[in-house]
Amino acid sequence: MMNHIDLSSVLRQTVACDLYSNLVTRPTGAAVRDQIERLLGDVRDRTLTVIDFSQVSMIDFSCADEVIAKLLLRYGTDNPPRDAYFLFRGVTEEHWEAIEAVLERRGLALVLERADGIHVVGTLSTEERRAWEMAQKLGRASLAELAEALEAAASDVAPALAQLQRRRLVMRVGDDYVVVGAYRV
Amino acid sequence: MTTVVNVPPSLDDYSFDDVLRQLTAVSSDTKVLLDARHVRWASPFGLTALLTLAQTRAERPALAVPELEETASYWARAGFFRHAEELYELHGNYPKRAGGTDSNVLLEITSVAKSEDVHDVVGRIQQKAQLMLRELNLDAKATVGFAMTLSEICQNIVEHAGRGGWVMVQTYRWTKRLGRRVVVIAVADAGVGFRQSLESAPGKERSDRWDDAAALEDAVIRGVSRFRDPGRGQGLAGVRRYLGRWDGKLSVRSGTARIAIVPNWDDDVPLAEHLPPFPGAQVQVTIPERAPSQTSPHAPARTKR
Numbered sequence: 001m002m003n004h005i006d007l008s009s010v011l012r013q014t015v016a017c018d019l020y021s022n023l024v025t026r027p028t029g030a031a032v033r034d035q036i037e038r039l040l041g042d043v044r045d046r047t048l049t050v051i052d053f054s055q056v057s058m059i060d061f062s063c064a065d066e067v068i069a070k071l072l073l074r075y076g077t078d079n080p081p082r083d084a085y086f087l088f089r090g091v092t093e094e095h096w097e098a099i100e101a102v103l104e105r106r107g108l109a110l111v112l113e114r115a116d117g118i119h120v121v122g123t124l125s126t127e128e129r130r131a132w133e134m135a136q137k138l139g140r141a142s143l144a145e146l147a148e149a150l151e152a153a154a155s156d157v158a159p160a161l162a163q164l165q166r167r168r169l170v171m172r173v174g175d176d177y178v179v180v181g182a183y184r185v
Numbered sequence: 186m187t188t189v190v191n192v193p194p195s196l197d198d199y200s201f202d203d204v205l206r207q208l209t210a211v212s213s214d215t216k217v218l219l220d221a222r223h224v225r226w227a228s229p230f231g232l233t234a235l236l237t238l239a240q241t242r243a244e245r246p247a248l249a250v251p252e253l254e255e256t257a258s259y260w261a262r263a264g265f266f267r268h269a270e271e272l273y274e275l276h277g278n279y280p281k282r283a284g285g286t287d288s289n290v291l292l293e294i295t296s297v298a299k300s301e302d303v304h305d306v307v308g309r310i311q312q313k314a315q316l317m318l319r320e321l322n323l324d325a326k327a328t329v330g331f332a333m334t335l336s337e338i339c340q341n342i343v344e345h346a347g348r349g350g351w352v353m354v355q356t357y358r359w360t361k362r363l364g365r366r367v368v369v370i371a372v373a374d375a376g377v378g379f380r381q382s383l384e385s386a387p388g389k390e391r392s393d394r395w396d397d398a399a400a401l402e403d404a405v406i407r408g409v410s411r412f413r414d415p416g417r418g419q420g421l422a423g424v425r426r427y428l429g430r431w432d433g434k435l436s437v438r439s440g441t442a443r444i445a446i447v448p449n450w451d452d453d454v455p456l457a458e459h460l461p462p463f464p465g466a467q468v469q470v471t472i473p474e475r476a477p478s479q480t481s482p483h484a485p486a487r488t489k490r
Binding site: 015022024025026027028057058060061062065069070093094097098101102105106 | 300301303304307308311326329330332333336337340343344415416417419420422423426
């Protein structure tokens with residue numbers, strides 16, 4: 001299942017004002033995150049949610065921490081509330097400074113959709129980044145295929161893939177791994 | 186008995202300490218009259234701090250307004266009297282209506298008490314900021330960072346002060362120190378201040394040296410917050426990064442200390458201690474006009490042929 005969440009619409013519902021398209025302040029961020037969770041609903045199936053910044057003018061550090069960092073923290077655990085994955089769309093240079101800062105501070109990473117394709121950004125180990133990039137290149141691949149492509153032992157690649165899966169940056173499809181955004185649920 | 190306090194002719198973040206010094210030995214329930222009749226110029230810091238000062242007095246203070254028509258008119262356009270009428274007994278003549286807007290005042294004095302106020306402030310500044318930053322030869326990319334800076338500083342009031350404060354944004358030519366135009370954000374509150382705020386952190390252990398200066402160092406330099414959440418304290422860190430990029434200055438006064446991130450063009454001290462006490466926090470951000478010879482921090486480095 002795939003969801004599309006336009007953050008500016010969520011913002012307008014949250015601050016009850018049509019005038020502003022700025023994601024600023026912690027209380028606003030917390031309310032927007034709550035609304036995102038509400039929109040995810042009680043779905044038990046796997047979902048890919050596109051979080052769309054296209055109509056958002058700016059986001060400040062506090063709001064980025066509340067909306068993005070806390071959302072990723074909540075789902076990037078061994079026992080997430082839902083089998084949810086996130087793809088961030090419409091993120092411009094204007095948004096990036098705040099988002100980059102919170103990802104760095106919290107040691108988080110996310111998948112961005114840009115005109116030239118999907119990218120993983122934020123804090124990743126070298127092994128995680130190599131595994132993610134190879135998984136993206138191969139499209140859909142098993143552990144053995146990824147290990148072969150990376151010229152590494154499967155036992156060395158497996159921990160990085162497990163970590164990427166836990167961090168919601170790749171998903172399992174059967175026995176294969178697919179990067180978030182490359183495979184539409 | 187009323188104690189008369191002289192307001193210096195030029196009222197800024199430094200000379201405001203002269204006002205506070207005169208109040209050091211005056212108890213808060215003593216009636217004071219701030220004599221601003223001879224004030225000729227006031228910075229956004231001076232105006233917002235004057236409003237804040239009134240909040241700290243148990244007895245409603247009096248204020249003798251500037252005699253110079255030009256000054257009083259400017260204070261009116263900056264929105265000062267609108268707020269001062271609620272806080273001071275005003276003596277003297279001053280324009281009851283603002284009489285138009287001042288193009289140098291990007292954001293007239295605005296009260297900030299809740300999250301919605303920050304939305305309002307950021308929404309109002311954005312369009313003007315773009316135009317103003319272009320006039321200061323700053324990249325269009327500086328606009329978003331400027332709005333973020335304003336937002337984060339105003340949020341300090343909402344999150345930590347425990348009572349409302351004020352914000353003002355203005356441009357002016359800073360002849361004395363810089364010889365260039367600057368844009369200044371001043372945010373002031375009379376709330377709990379940095380030291381008390383950090384002391385309220387759960388499990389906070391006080392070091393041997395724990396005072397207003399130490400609290401400011403923790404908050405401004407180390408990004409410490411009263412909340413245990415590691416995501417806290419990013420706002421001021423982000424403000425510092427932004428100002429570093431645009432050669433700006435950050436100055437934060439709280440209690441008896443003031444800390445400053447000082448760029449090359451300024452000769453302020455990084456930390457001033459034992460200042461006359463003043464509750465809450467007063468923040469000033471100064472971003473100078475970019476000289477034509479200065480390249481954008483985003484511009485790619487030139488390579489030799």
